[in-house]
Amino acid sequence: QVQLQESGPGLVKPSETLSLTCVVSGYSISSGYSWGWIRQPPGKGLEWIGTFSHSVSTHYNPSLKSRVTISPHTSRNQFSLKLNSVTAADTAVFYCVRVIGGNYFDNWGQGTLVTVSS
Amino acid sequence: QSALTQPASVSGSPGQSITISCTGTSSDVGNYNLVSWYQQNPGKAPKLMIYDGNKRPSGVSHRFSGSKSGNTASLTISGLQAEDEADYYCCSYAGSNILIFGGGTKLTVL
Numbered sequence: 001q002v003q004l005q006e007s008g009p010g011l012v013k014p015s016e017t018l019s020l021t022c023v024v025s026g027y028s029i030s031s032g033y034s035w036g037w038i039r040q041p042p043g044k045g046l047e048w049i050g051t052f053s054h055s056v057s058t059h060y061n062p063s064l065k066s067r068v069t070i071s072p073h074t075s076r077n078q079f080s081l082k083l084n085s086v087t088a089a090d091t092a093v094f095y096c097v098r099v100i101g102g103n104y105f106d107n108w109g110q111g112t113l114v115t116v117s118s
Numbered sequence: 119q120s121a122l123t124q125p126a127s128v129s130g131s132p133g134q135s136i137t138i139s140c141t142g143t144s145s146d147v148g149n150y151n152l153v154s155w156y157q158q159n160p161g162k163a164p165k166l167m168i169y170d171g172n173k174r175p176s177g178v179s180h181r182f183s184g185s186k187s188g189n190t191a192s193l194t195i196s197g198l199q200a201e202d203e204a205d206y207y208c209c210s211y212a213g214s215n216i217l218i219f220g221g222g223t224k225l226t227v228l
Binding site: 045046047048051059061062095100101102103104105106108109110111 | 119121150152154156163164165166169170175207209210211214215216217218219220221222
């Protein structure tokens with residue numbers, strides 16, 4: 001059974017970089033499928049951040065593309081998210097996900113709340 | 119790309135059927151049969167309910183079904199139960215490896 005677990009700081013200062021890691025167990029991220037990140041501001045809807053797979057390149061939400069980097073760390077069966085120049089509007093619960101067919105999410109982490117505040 | 123349009127809320131009584139709409143454009147929902155639906159309970163991660171427009175993952179009740187007409191996808195829940203009360207989100211492929219979500223719909227079981 002595939003399990004995903006997000007980890008990282010729960011508080012980030014404005015203008016700094018938000019960094020999160022997703023640890024995957026039960027499946028090797030280098031074996032196939034795609035993997036990605038989704039966020040949800042408190043009380044609001046879901047927003048796709050980006051997706052990567054080893055056979056293709058990484059794809060990002062156009063509205064975040066200039067600030068986002070998603071990277072695989074195959075040896076540790078993890079992948080990461082970096083979001084630069086954060087503001088209060090980036091405060092959200094961040095979920096890491098497995099992506100099937102490049103278009104739907106069948107496994108989700110429990111989510112981690114990141115607050116942007118000084 | 120703009121978010122897909124969903125009603126903010128829908129409601130129904132136990133045993134009834136309800137439908138949640140998800141309206142996009144000819145560039146996303148209308149151009150691909152790649153809409154997925156997610157159920158989210160308070161404080162929990164979303165759960166996949168429908169993928170590829172009308173397919174159910176193993177373990178999801180047959181009471182949940184998906185369909186599409188033109189630029190609008192729909193999620194229908196038949197035989198409504200109290201446990202179905204949750205937020206529901208649609209998501210569509212929009213070309214160029216981009217995915218967009220709907221704003222979400224709160225389902226209340228009366």
